[in-house]
Amino acid sequence: MEQIVFFVLGFVVLASALTVAASKNLVRSIFMFFVTLFALAGLYVFALADFVAITQVVIYVGGVLVLMLFAFMLTNKEVLNNLQQGSKRFISLQKLPALLVAVLFLLILVNAIIKAQPDNLAWIQASAQSGNVISPTDNMVPNIGISLMTRYLLPFEAVSIFLMMALIGAAHLARKEEHKF
Amino acid sequence: MNFYLIYIAVALGLFAFAALFALFGVYAERKVSAFIQDRLGPTETGKFGSLQTFADILKMLQKELITPAAADKVLFVLAPFIIFIAVYLGFAVMPWGPGLVPVSLNIGLFYVFAIISIETLGIMMAGWGSNNKYSLLGAMRSVAQVISYEIPAGFAIISVVMIAQTLDLQQISLQQGTLSTVTIKFLGFANVTHIGGILSWNIFRAPHLIIAFIIYFIASLAECNRAPFDIPEAESELVAGFHTEYTGLRFAFVFLAEYSMMFLVSMLAVVLFLGAWNTPLPNMGTVHLADWTTGWGWGILWISLKSLALVGVQMWIRWTLPRFRIDQLMNLCWKVLTPLAFVCMLISGVWRLLLM
Structure with a gap:
C-alpha cells in the first residue's frame, strides 16, 4: 500500500515537473508547479520529515508561488504573449545549450549517486546498528x-x-x- | 481494511457537516442581517423562512454551468474545488472532544495554518481563470489581504504555542480542562487543575492571550474575506470579486468554502483560546459540574456552541461595520496588529519562564 502511494507521488512529481518545463502557458505552468510542490511534500512525509513537508507547503505554496503569480499578473500581457511565441519544434538550435546543460547535469547527478552508494554508507549503517533511527510515531x-x-x-x-x-x-x-x- | 472504512465515513461526515453548516449559516446570516437592519428577512418558504436556503440550493443545482469564452477553462473549472478542498482538509485535525479527533497530528496546528494558505492559490486561479478585470482585481486584493493578515495571526498563534508547548491541537485542548496532565494556573498563581471550567481556558491562564485572541479574531475575519475586510468582493466596486463569473454548482462551492472557512477559523480560535471542547462550568465544592459535563458528547456540544457563538459575532460585525479602505486595512495590519502580536509573543516567553 505504502509503496503504491510512494510511486504514485513520485510519478506525479516527475510528470508535473516535466509539464512545468514544457508548457507554453506560463500561468498554467505555475499552477502545475503547485502540484509538483504538493506531491514533493508528500514524498517528504515518506522520509518521516513531516515538519519539512508542512514548511514546504507554507513557504512555497503560500509564499513563493503566490509571489510569482503576483509578478505575472502585474506584468504586461504583451510580454507574456511574446514568450508564448517560441519555436514549436522540440529540438532546435535555440534549445541546444539548454539541452546540453540539462544532459550534463543529469550525468553529474547519476555519477554522484553511483559513486556515493547511498545504500551502504558507513554512518547510516552505524546508526542503524546502534538503533539511532526515528520511527513514524x-x-x-x-x-x-x-x-x-x-x-x-x-x-x-x-x-x-x-x-x-x-x-x-x-x-x-x-x-x-x-x-x- | 476496517479502518479505511472509518476514514471514509469520517471524511463523509465532515463533508456533510460542512454542507449542513453552510445551509444553516446562510439562513442565520439572513436572519441576523434582517434583525440588525430592522427587516424581517426570509419569511415565505417554510416556517419563518427556514426552508429558504434549501430552495436556494435546489435552484443553484439546476442552473447552467456557464464558462466564459475567453476564460482559461481548466483553471476556471478547477478553482472552486481547490478553494473548497483547502478549507475542508483543515477540518482533518480539528478536535471535537476527548479522544474524538479525525487525525491527531503532532504538528496539527502548523498543518491547519499551511493548508489554509492553499485557499489563496485557489482564489488566484479563479481570478486569473475568469479572464475578467473585476475577478482579477478581486483576487489580487484578496491575496494581498490574506498574506498580510497571516503574519499577526501567526504570531498570535505562536504566543499560544509558547504557553502550551505543543503543536498538537488535541494536546492544547487537553491542557485547558480537568483532564489536563499538567498543572493549570489561573492568571499564573491559583492552581485550578481540578477546578477546570472557564478558569482554566488559555485566555485566563495567561491574560495577555485575550489580546492575542482579539488579534487572531480580527485577522481571521480578513482571512475569510468577511466584512469589514470584504474589499475582495466589494459589491459596490467589483460586482462580486473573484467569483463574478461563477454560476450554479461552482458558485455553490465557493460559497460552501466561505462558510466552512468561517467555522474553521472560529473553531481554531476556540481550540487555541477558549478552552476547546472543555466545559465553561467549574467544579465548585461538592458540585462537580466540570466533571459531569466533560465527555465526548459534551465535547461536541461545547465546541459547536462556542464556535457558533464566534460565527455569530462574525455575522454581527459584518452587518455593523462599514468596509475598510485598502490603506486603512494595511495600516491596521502592519502598524497596529503586527507590533501588538510581537508584544504578545514576548510576554508569552516571559510568562512561560517566570510564572509556569
Missing part, C-alpha cells in the same frame, strides 16, 4: 527546535540577519522619495 518538532537553538544557532542567526537586510532593502526601495522644495 516520533515527535520531531522539539528536536528541530532544540537543534536550531543550540547546534545550528549561528547559521540560524546569520539567515535571520540576511532576511532582515532583504526586508530593510525592500522597504527602502519601495519608499516614496521625499519632496525637496
Whole structure:
C-alpha cells in the first residue's frame, strides 16, 4: 500500500515537473508547479520529515508561488504573449545549450549517486546498528527546535540577519522619495 | 481494511457537516442581517423562512454551468474545488472532544495554518481563470489581504504555542480542562487543575492571550474575506470579486468554502483560546459540574456552541461595520496588529519562564 502511494507521488512529481518545463502557458505552468510542490511534500512525509513537508507547503505554496503569480499578473500581457511565441519544434538550435546543460547535469547527478552508494554508507549503517533511527510515531518538532537553538544557532542567526537586510532593502526601495522644495 | 472504512465515513461526515453548516449559516446570516437592519428577512418558504436556503440550493443545482469564452477553462473549472478542498482538509485535525479527533497530528496546528494558505492559490486561479478585470482585481486584493493578515495571526498563534508547548491541537485542548496532565494556573498563581471550567481556558491562564485572541479574531475575519475586510468582493466596486463569473454548482462551492472557512477559523480560535471542547462550568465544592459535563458528547456540544457563538459575532460585525479602505486595512495590519502580536509573543516567553 505504502509503496503504491510512494510511486504514485513520485510519478506525479516527475510528470508535473516535466509539464512545468514544457508548457507554453506560463500561468498554467505555475499552477502545475503547485502540484509538483504538493506531491514533493508528500514524498517528504515518506522520509518521516513531516515538519519539512508542512514548511514546504507554507513557504512555497503560500509564499513563493503566490509571489510569482503576483509578478505575472502585474506584468504586461504583451510580454507574456511574446514568450508564448517560441519555436514549436522540440529540438532546435535555440534549445541546444539548454539541452546540453540539462544532459550534463543529469550525468553529474547519476555519477554522484553511483559513486556515493547511498545504500551502504558507513554512518547510516552505524546508526542503524546502534538503533539511532526515528520511527513514524516520533515527535520531531522539539528536536528541530532544540537543534536550531543550540547546534545550528549561528547559521540560524546569520539567515535571520540576511532576511532582515532583504526586508530593510525592500522597504527602502519601495519608499516614496521625499519632496525637496 | 476496517479502518479505511472509518476514514471514509469520517471524511463523509465532515463533508456533510460542512454542507449542513453552510445551509444553516446562510439562513442565520439572513436572519441576523434582517434583525440588525430592522427587516424581517426570509419569511415565505417554510416556517419563518427556514426552508429558504434549501430552495436556494435546489435552484443553484439546476442552473447552467456557464464558462466564459475567453476564460482559461481548466483553471476556471478547477478553482472552486481547490478553494473548497483547502478549507475542508483543515477540518482533518480539528478536535471535537476527548479522544474524538479525525487525525491527531503532532504538528496539527502548523498543518491547519499551511493548508489554509492553499485557499489563496485557489482564489488566484479563479481570478486569473475568469479572464475578467473585476475577478482579477478581486483576487489580487484578496491575496494581498490574506498574506498580510497571516503574519499577526501567526504570531498570535505562536504566543499560544509558547504557553502550551505543543503543536498538537488535541494536546492544547487537553491542557485547558480537568483532564489536563499538567498543572493549570489561573492568571499564573491559583492552581485550578481540578477546578477546570472557564478558569482554566488559555485566555485566563495567561491574560495577555485575550489580546492575542482579539488579534487572531480580527485577522481571521480578513482571512475569510468577511466584512469589514470584504474589499475582495466589494459589491459596490467589483460586482462580486473573484467569483463574478461563477454560476450554479461552482458558485455553490465557493460559497460552501466561505462558510466552512468561517467555522474553521472560529473553531481554531476556540481550540487555541477558549478552552476547546472543555466545559465553561467549574467544579465548585461538592458540585462537580466540570466533571459531569466533560465527555465526548459534551465535547461536541461545547465546541459547536462556542464556535457558533464566534460565527455569530462574525455575522454581527459584518452587518455593523462599514468596509475598510485598502490603506486603512494595511495600516491596521502592519502598524497596529503586527507590533501588538510581537508584544504578545514576548510576554508569552516571559510568562512561560517566570510564572509556569
